[in-house]
Amino acid sequence: MAKVAVLGAGSWGTAIAFVLANNDHDTVIWARREEQVAEINEQHTNARYLKEAQLPHNLRATSHLKEAVDGADAIVLAVPTKAMRAILADLNTIVAKPTKWIHVSKGIEPDSLLRVSEVIEEVLRPELIESIVALSGPSHAEEVVEKKPTTVAVASHSLEAAQYAQDLFMNEAFRVYTNDDIVGVEIGGSLKNVIALAAGITDGMEQGDNAKAALITRGLAEMTRLGVKMGANPLTFSGLAGLGDLIVTCTSVHSRNWKTGYALGQGQTLDQIEREMGMVIEGVRTAKATYQLSKLHDVSMPITEVLYAILFEGITLDKGVQSLMGRMKKQEVTDIFDDMF
Numbered sequence: 001m002a003k004v005a006v007l008g009a010g011s012w013g014t015a016i017a018f019v020l021a022n023n024d025h026d027t028v029i030w031a032r033r034e035e036q037v038a039e040i041n042e043q044h045t046n047a048r049y050l051k052e053a054q055l056p057h058n059l060r061a062t063s064h065l066k067e068a069v070d071g072a073d074a075i076v077l078a079v080p081t082k083a084m085r086a087i088l089a090d091l092n093t094i095v096a097k098p099t100k101w102i103h104v105s106k107g108i109e110p111d112s113l114l115r116v117s118e119v120i121e122e123v124l125r126p127e128l129i130e131s132i133v134a135l136s137g138p139s140h141a142e143e144v145v146e147k148k149p150t151t152v153a154v155a156s157h158s159l160e161a162a163q164y165a166q167d168l169f170m171n172e173a174f175r176v177y178t179n180d181d182i183v184g185v186e187i188g189g190s191l192k193n194v195i196a197l198a199a200g201i202t203d204g205m206e207q208g209d210n211a212k213a214a215l216i217t218r219g220l221a222e223m224t225r226l227g228v229k230m231g232a233n234p235l236t237f238s239g240l241a242g243l244g245d246l247i248v249t250c251t252s253v254h255s256r257n258w259k260t261g262y263a264l265g266q267g268q269t270l271d272q273i274e275r276e277m278g279m280v281i282e283g284v285r286t287a288k289a290t291y292q293l294s295k296l297h298d299v300s301m302p303i304t305e306v307l308y309a310i311l312f313e314g315i316t317l318d319k320g321v322q323s324l325m326g327r328m329k330k331q332e333v334t335d336i337f338d339d340m341f
């Protein structure tokens with residue numbers, strides 16, 4: 001049995017803590033608000049994020065970061081990407097020994113263009129890092145807490161660290177695969193949110209199933225192109241953290257990214273949607289980061305480019321569709337791979 005701290009008590013932190021506590025690990029979840037801590041400890045619910053879920057009684061919550069991480073064998077980082085730097089800076093002064101770090105966040109920082117594992121390496125004192133693992137894959141929190149069959153990948157440069165995370169999380173409803181391609185797993189998990197925003201817009205505009213299938217397919221092509229340029233294994237993009245998560249995020253009513261795109265397609269503004277969602281929409285900031293990465297690495301990413309223009313430059317949705325459909329003639333398969341060779 002391990003002692004594990006889960007930092008972040010939103011939907012995913014709660015669902016991940018649910019899996020760990022059900023696996024009989026000594027699990028503490030850190031939440032910022034006292035009311036939420038009391039609700040988890042006393043009523044065993046976290047209704048703002050996971051309406052129906054009954055949480056295991058052995059899952060404890062605290063609002064004190066030091067208490068959460070004290071003596072932890074592993075620390076799971078489950079805050080949105082934009083909050084990652086600040087919490088790591090706090091942890092630098094609190095954590096006292098080399099620790100296994102597992103992050104479950106799906107985003108890339110704009111401007112620094114760092115993946116989450118790179119932010120961890122940049123901010124934490126090296127002597128605190130025993131290993132870093134990224135957990136990613138098609139896994140909506142709402143289904144995980146219903147114990148519906150879910151599969152994810154855990155990626156690390158260290159096979160031993162990935163296997164440790166595999167053993168920690170794996171159970172009869174939560175199947176975990178190891179993967180040695182942390183670049184591909186993090187890029188796949190982050191970029192699928194960008195494509196899901198675009199797929200949601202298509203659905204909101206009622207453009208039909210053909211258009212949605214095209215976005216998923218061509219979206220995967222551009223995710224792969226960028227990932228490979230950044231050093232990822234192309235096969236990772238056919239796996240759980242690539243195609244798997246792309247499918248679930250572009251098609252599930254649980255997806256906040258898809259829902260955001262849908263509302264944009266129906267004519268709402270991003271400000272309005274963000275206010276009403278009350279939960280993180282990672283794809284918006286990651287769309288900016290991905291656009292910047294595509295320029296840096298000189299990779300053609302037409303869907304990302306159009307989404308960026310819609311979100312940050314104010315072009316109309318109709319103009320966005322026209323510019324995707326009116327691109328110069330291309331050959332399909334060599335187009336997918338021409339940046340790789």
Ligand SMILES: NC(=O)C1=CN([C@@H]2O[C@H](COP(=O)(O)OP(=O)(O)OC[C@H]3O[C@@H](n4cnc5c(N)ncnc54)[C@H](O)[C@@H]3O)[C@@H](O)[C@H]2O)C=CC1
Nearest residue numbers: 009010011012013079080083105106139140141279280282
């Ligand atoms: N919800 C899901 O089904 C899944 C989410 N993820 C990823 O997990 C990460 C977290 O997402 P969710 O839990 O869904 O988001 P959420 O919006 O449901 O919850 C975010 C949590 O982080 C806390 N938080 C926000 N800003 C913070 C800050 N500055 N410092 C400390 N805590 C802060 C919030 O209070 C909240 O408890 C994201 O990167 C997301 O892409 C990954 C897989 C599944």
Ligand SMILES: O=C(CO)COP(=O)(O)O
Nearest residue numbers: 137138139140255256257
């Ligand atoms: O990553 C997820 C499912 O695998 C959650 O996606 P959303 O953030 O779009 O809800």
